Amino acid sequence: MRKKAVALVSAILVALACVPAYADHGMPMEPSYTAAINIYGANYYNNYQDYESGSVAGTIAGGTKFYVWEDYDHGWLCGTDNANLGNEQQDQFVYISAGDVVSGTEAVSPDVGKKTESEITAVTTDELNLRCGPGQGFKSLMVLDKGARLTYDHTFDTDTTWMYVNADGERGWVSGDYLEKVSSSETDSSSAEPAADNENEDQPVAGAPAARDNRGIVAGVVLICIGAALLIAAFVVFYLSRKKKEEDPEAK
Numbered sequence: 001m002r003k004k005a006v007a008l009v010s011a012i013l014v015a016l017a018c019v020p021a022y023a024d025h026g027m028p029m030e031p032s033y034t035a036a037i038n039i040y041g042a043n044y045y046n047n048y049q050d051y052e053s054g055s056v057a058g059t060i061a062g063g064t065k066f067y068v069w070e071d072y073d074h075g076w077l078c079g080t081d082n083a084n085l086g087n088e089q090q091d092q093f094v095y096i097s098a099g100d101v102v103s104g105t106e107a108v109s110p111d112v113g114k115k116t117e118s119e120i121t122a123v124t125t126d127e128l129n130l131r132c133g134p135g136q137g138f139k140s141l142m143v144l145d146k147g148a149r150l151t152y153d154h155t156f157d158t159d160t161t162w163m164y165v166n167a168d169g170e171r172g173w174v175s176g177d178y179l180e181k182v183s184s185s186e187t188d189s190s191s192a193e194p195a196a197d198n199e200n201e202d203q204p205v206a207g208a209p210a211a212r213d214n215r216g217i218v219a220g221v222v223l224i225c226i227g228a229a230l231l232i233a234a235f236v237v238f239y240l241s242r243k244k245k246e247e248d249p250e251a252k
Contacts, residue, residue, distance in 0.1 A: 029087050031067040031079065036104035036137025037096075039063055039112060039158065044094040048076040057094060061159035063135010066101055069093060077101065108133035108173065110164035113156035122163075122179040124148045130172040134162035141172050149182075150174075 039062040046057045060066065060081055069090070070078040075098045078090075085092055113134070124147060129140040134156040144150070144167055152163040161176035 028069060031069050032071055033068050034104070034137070035066050035068060035101040036133060036135055037062055037064045037066050037081070038100050038102055039108060039134055039156070041158070042096045042100035044096045046094065048072070048074070048095045050095075051076075051097075060096070061135075063133060063137050063158050063162070065104070065135075065137035066096070068101070071098070075099070102133075104137045105132065105139045108138070110154035113154040113162070113164060116153050116155065119151050119153045121149065121151050121182040122165075123182060124150070124174075124178055125180050126178050128174050128178045130165070130167060130170060130174055132172055134158060134164075134173045138173070142170060144174070150179075 037060050041062040042060050043056045044058055044060055045051055045055065050057070064081050065083075066077075066079055066081050067083065067085075068077050068079040069087075072078065076095050077098050078093050078095055080093050082092075124144050126146050128144045128146075128148075130142050130144055131138040131140055133139075135158055148167055150165040150167040152165040154164040155176070156162045156164070156173070162173045163176050163179065165172065165174050167174075
């Protein structure tokens with residue numbers, strides 16, 4: 001009797017241990033891959049059967065990163081846009097159509113957005129990812145420094161406004177939350193070209209006082225010096241001649 005009781009208890013314990021394993025059957029312990037929600041957004045459902053009944057549970061904004069935990073053959077993905085949810089919170093996972101996600105690595109054309117009336121200049125207010133598409137689910141191509149100057153001529157609205165920019169030759173999408181427009185006056189002053197160097201360096205700059213010609217002054221000083229030298233020489237000759245007469249009695 002005692003042996004039967006022990007065997008029964010052991011069987012119950014084994015069965016209980018198998019319940020979690022059975023519950024997690026087919027669900028990986030980590031996301032299978034990540035993707036980006038299509039730029040136009042996606043409806044999600046609590047289960048894929050709700051699609052036929054039209055019971056939409058909510059929507060996910062375009063460009064959002066989506067963590068795919070299970071990719072079903074019937075065209076549905078089970079996952080979450082919450083990076084903090086794990087396997088143990090799979091009851092919070094949602095279902096979306098596989099057609100509502102993209103790889104997140106392919107460049108999204110600016111033509112999907114709205115063209116601005118003119119090209120706009122702006123600077124970044126913080127370090128900012130330049131992405132290949134309008135959303136955080138898209139791959140970052142590079143990180144722009146704070147204060148980086150750029151221009152854009154297309155915008156796209158999802159959960160925020162994204163701009164398709166040209167940052168020193170690098171093109172991609174950035175979040176408009178971290179851009180500050182540059183006024184037209186600042187743009188004009190910064191784009192003004194520096195004055196060209198004068199072809200003739202001796203040519204006076206317009207508006208500057210004319211350079212003084214010192215050649216006449218120099219010539220005058222030279223003539224004065226020559227005149228003074230001649231006077232001194234004449235005085236010396238006169239002095240020596242007179243002294244000689246005084247010393248020669250016959251000259252008196």
